[in-house]
Amino acid sequence: MAGNDEVRKSMGSVEAGEVVDPRATALEEPPACEPGPGVAATVALVGPPNSGKSTLFNRLTGLRQKTANFPGVTVERHHGTVRLTDGKELELLDLPGTYSLTPRSEDERITDDLLRGKMPEVCVPDAVILVIDSTNLGRNLVLAAPMLALEKPILVVLNMADELRRRGGQVDVEALSQRLGAPVVLVSAAKGEGIGEIHEFLEDTFHAPTPVELPVLQSPPSCREWAGQVAAESAYRPPVAPKWTRRLDGVFLHPWLGPLVFLLVVIAVFQVIFYAAIPLMDGVEALVTLSGGWLGENLPASPVKDLLIEGVWAGVGSVLVFLPQILLLFLFIGILEDSGYLARAALIADRTMAKVGLQGKSFIPLLSAYACAVPAIMATRTIENKRDRLATILIAPFMTCAARLPVYTLVIAAFLPSKPLLGPFLGTRAAALLGLYILGFVAALVTARVLKSTILKSDRTPFVLELPPYRWPTVESLGLRLLDRSKVFLKRAGTVILGVAVALWILAHLPLVNGQPPEIGDSLAGTLGRTIEPAIEPLGFDWKIGVGLVTSLAAREVIVGTLGTLHGIEGDEQSMGLQEALRQDLTLGGAVALLVFFAFAMQCMSTVATVRRETGGWTIPILQFVYMGILAYVGAFLANNLVMAFL
Amino acid sequence: MPGRGFSGGKGKRRGRRWKRRGRRRRRPLSLADLREGESGIIESLELPAEVSHRLMELGFIPGSEIEAGKTAPGGDPRVFRVDGSEIALRRETAQRLLLRTPEGPGIDDEDEVE
Numbered sequence: 001m002a003g004n005d006e007v008r009k010s011m012g013s014v015e016a017g018e019v020v021d022p023r024a025t026a027l028e029e030p031p032a033c034e035p036g037p038g039v040a041a042t043v044a045l046v047g048p049p050n051s052g053k054s055t056l057f058n059r060l061t062g063l064r065q066k067t068a069n070f071p072g073v074t075v076e077r078h079h080g081t082v083r084l085t086d087g088k089e090l091e092l093l094d095l096p097g098t099y100s101l102t103p104r105s106e107d108e109r110i111t112d113d114l115l116r117g118k119m120p121e122v123c124v125p126d127a128v129i130l131v132i133d134s135t136n137l138g139r140n141l142v143l144a145a146p147m148l149a150l151e152k153p154i155l156v157v158l159n160m161a162d163e164l165r166r167r168g169g170q171v172d173v174e175a176l177s178q179r180l181g182a183p184v185v186l187v188s189a190a191k192g193e194g195i196g197e198i199h200e201f202l203e204d205t206f207h208a209p210t211p212v213e214l215p216v217l218q219s220p221p222s223c224r225e226w227a228g229q230v231a232a233e234s235a236y237r238p239p240v241a242p243k244w245t246r247r248l249d250g251v252f253l254h255p256w257l258g259p260l261v262f263l264l265v266v267i268a269v270f271q272v273i274f275y276a277a278i279p280l281m282d283g284v285e286a287l288v289t290l291s292g293g294w295l296g297e298n299l300p301a302s303p304v305k306d307l308l309i310e311g312v313w314a315g316v317g318s319v320l321v322f323l324p325q326i327l328l329l330f331l332f333i334g335i336l337e338d339s340g341y342l343a344r345a346a347l348i349a350d351r352t353m354a355k356v357g358l359q360g361k362s363f364i365p366l367l368s369a370y371a372c373a374v375p376a377i378m379a380t381r382t383i384e385n386k387r388d389r390l391a392t393i394l395i396a397p398f399m400t401c402a403a404r405l406p407v408y409t410l411v412i413a414a415f416l417p418s419k420p421l422l423g424p425f426l427g428t429r430a431a432a433l434l435g436l437y438i439l440g441f442v443a444a445l446v447t448a449r450v451l452k453s454t455i456l457k458s459d460r461t462p463f464v465l466e467l468p469p470y471r472w473p474t475v476e477s478l479g480l481r482l483l484d485r486s487k488v489f490l491k492r493a494g495t496v497i498l499g500v501a502v503a504l505w506i507l508a509h510l511p512l513v514n515g516q517p518p519e520i521g522d523s524l525a526g527t528l529g530r531t532i533e534p535a536i537e538p539l540g541f542d543w544k545i546g547v548g549l550v551t552s553l554a555a556r557e558v559i560v561g562t563l564g565t566l567h568g569i570e571g572d573e574q575s576m577g578l579q580e581a582l583r584q585d586l587t588l589g590g591a592v593a594l595l596v597f598f599a600f601a602m603q604c605m606s607t608v609a610t611v612r613r614e615t616g617g618w619t620i621p622i623l624q625f626v627y628m629g630i631l632a633y634v635g636a637f638l639a640n641n642l643v644m645a646f647l
Numbered sequence: 648m649p650g651r652g653f654s655g656g657k658g659k660r661r662g663r664r665w666k667r668r669g670r671r672r673r674r675p676l677s678l679a680d681l682r683e684g685e686s687g688i689i690e691s692l693e694l695p696a697e698v699s700h701r702l703m704e705l706g707f708i709p710g711s712e713i714e715a716g717k718t719a720p721g722g723d724p725r726v727f728r729v730d731g732s733e734i735a736l737r738r739e740t741a742q743r744l745l746l747r748t749p750e751g752p753g754i755d756d757e758d759e760v761e
Binding site: 099100102135136138139142220221224238249250253254255256258259347348350351354462463464465466467 | 694698700701702703704705706708709710716717718719720721723724726730731732733734735736737739740
C-alpha cells in the first residue's frame, strides 16, 4: 500500500530505536551532519501520497521498497544510494507523502523539518525531486508552490506518463518548465520510462530554480488557483476519467453486489491458501525429508548428527514447510493492495469501524496487522489522536498475523477432515481458517468497543479516504513483496526458530544420567513441560504442548518447530509426520482450545518490544500481554470444555 | 437507506442539481444532501481549521464543484468526485461542507425522513 508505505516512512527515527521529537530541536542550529564517505549529495523525494515516490525510489536505487496503489501509507523514512557515473554516490531519501508543507500532522512535520534542516540526524537535502501524478496536474501542482519557495535545486517529475497518454491527456513539458523556473520531466516510474532524464539531473551540478511568481502559501485556495493557471499555461489537457474504475466501482461499491464480491474474494483467498498451497508444501516437505535422510546416512554417528537431524531438521524443517502458504497469502494481499481494491474494502469496512468508535485511519494499520503486528503498531503513528492511537495499538495483535498461519494450518489439517462445504468453493478446512481470522477480528472489535466507550473515549475525527483508480498490479512489485517476505521468513527460521530448536534439543538431552541422555519426559525440557502441565491440563494440553507454549512466547510459529523437535527426538516425526504425532498430544477439545489460545494470546516478543517503544514504557505492553493472556486462557478453557461436552 | 433509489441511471437526476431533505427547512444544504450523480458548489467548510485545511488541499475549496458518487453499503461513507479525484467522506463530515444556494426557483421542499 502506498498508504502503508507513507506511514512507515514517517517514522524514520524509530528504526534507530529512539523517538526523536522533531519540535524539540526546532530552535537549535542544525548540527553539521556527516555524509558517508563518497556521498556527493543528498536528494529527497517529495510528493503527494500515491504519486509513485516509492516506485521511483526503487527504480533509482535498485532497492526494494514496498509500493502499492493506496494513498497515505509509507512508514519509515527510507534512504538508498544512487551510483553516479563518476563513481560518486548520491543519498536518496524517500519521504512520506504530503499534500502541503504546512506542518500540521506528524508525518508532514517530518517532511517539513527535514527539508528545512531541523532534523539533527539527517543531512539537509541538497536538492529535491518533486514527484507528482501527471494525471491530475491541477491538484498535484499545488505542492510545487511551497517546494519552489524553499529555493533549493529542484526537479519536477510528472509521473504516470503512460496512464496520462492512455487516457488521452497531454502536457507541454517545456512550457511547464519555463513557468516553474525548474526542470520538468515526464516519466513512468512503473514502466521505467524517462528514468534516464532523472539520472541526467542527478549527474549535473544542481542549480537553484529561477524565481517565479508564487501564490500565498498559507491559503489553499490561492495555491490551487495558481496551480490551475500554471497547468493551463502549460497546455495541460487532463485525461478522461478512468472508465474502468467507474465500471468496477459500479460492482464493488454496489449496495449488495459489493459486499458479496468482498465475501467471495475473502473466501477465494482462504480456499487457495489452504488447498492450492498443498502441492507446494508437499514439495518443500519432500526436500526437507530428503535432505534429512541424506544427512542421516552420510554423517558419522555423533551427538552433533542427532542435534542436526532431530533438533534442526525436524524443528526448523517443520516450520519451513509453511513458506509456500505464507507467500500465497502475501501474493493475494499484494494483488488487492496494488490494484486499488483495498481502498474500496476500507470504505466498505468504515461503518463497522465507526460503530466500535475507531476512526478510518485505524483501518490501514489494522489491515497491515494481517501480515504482522509490528509494522502495524508503528503505522499507528499517523493517528494524531492519542487515545485512538492507543486503542489501535492495543487491538492490532488480535488481527491474525502470518505467524499464526503455520499453527492454524497444522492443527486444522491434523484434526479436521477435508470435505467440501459449498461445492468446490469452500472446504471445511478453509472455512475453519476463515473462522479463526474472524474470531481474531471480532476480539479486536469488541476490545476496541469496550476501550473506546470507557477509558479511551474521544471525539471522532473525520474520515477522509482517497480512492485511487484501479491499476494492474505489476509482476515486479508482486515479485518484490514475495522476495521480501521469503527473506523475513527465512531469517526468522535461521535465527529465532533455529536457536530455540537447538536450545530445546540440548534441554531435552540434559541432565545426563550415567553419561546417557535421560528419557525425554525426565529431561530439563520435560520437567519444564510437566511443571506447567497442571495449569494447562484444563485446556486439554499435554506437557509437550506446554513446552511449545513456552517457546512460542518468542514467536508464535516456534511452537511448530518445537513440536517438530520434541517428536523428532522421540523418532515420531520421521515415522509418522507431525500431524499424526499431534493427534497423540491433543484431544479434539485440546486442538480447538489450542487454536483459540493462539488466536488471542500475545505470543510475540517483537510485538511486546514494539509496543513498549511506541508507548514509551512497560505499562501498556504488560497490561496488553496480561489481558490477551487471560482472554486466551479463558477462551481455550471454554473451547475445550464445550467441545468435550458436545462432541 | 430507505426511500433511496440506488439503481443505475447516473444520468436520471442530472437535471436537478441538488435536493433538500429533512424536516427542518432552514437547515442549509450540504454535501450530504447530494445524491449519486448530483453536484453542487461548495460555499463554506464548517469544520475546525485543521480539518478544513486538509479538505481544501484535497479540492474541497469554496467555489469548486463537487459531484456525489457511490456510497459504501448502507449509504455511508460516500465518494465525492472533486478536482479530478475521488474522495470518500463520512456523512457527519459531508454535513459540515455547505453548498451554495442558487438564486431563483429550484428549491425542492420535499419532506423526507431519514
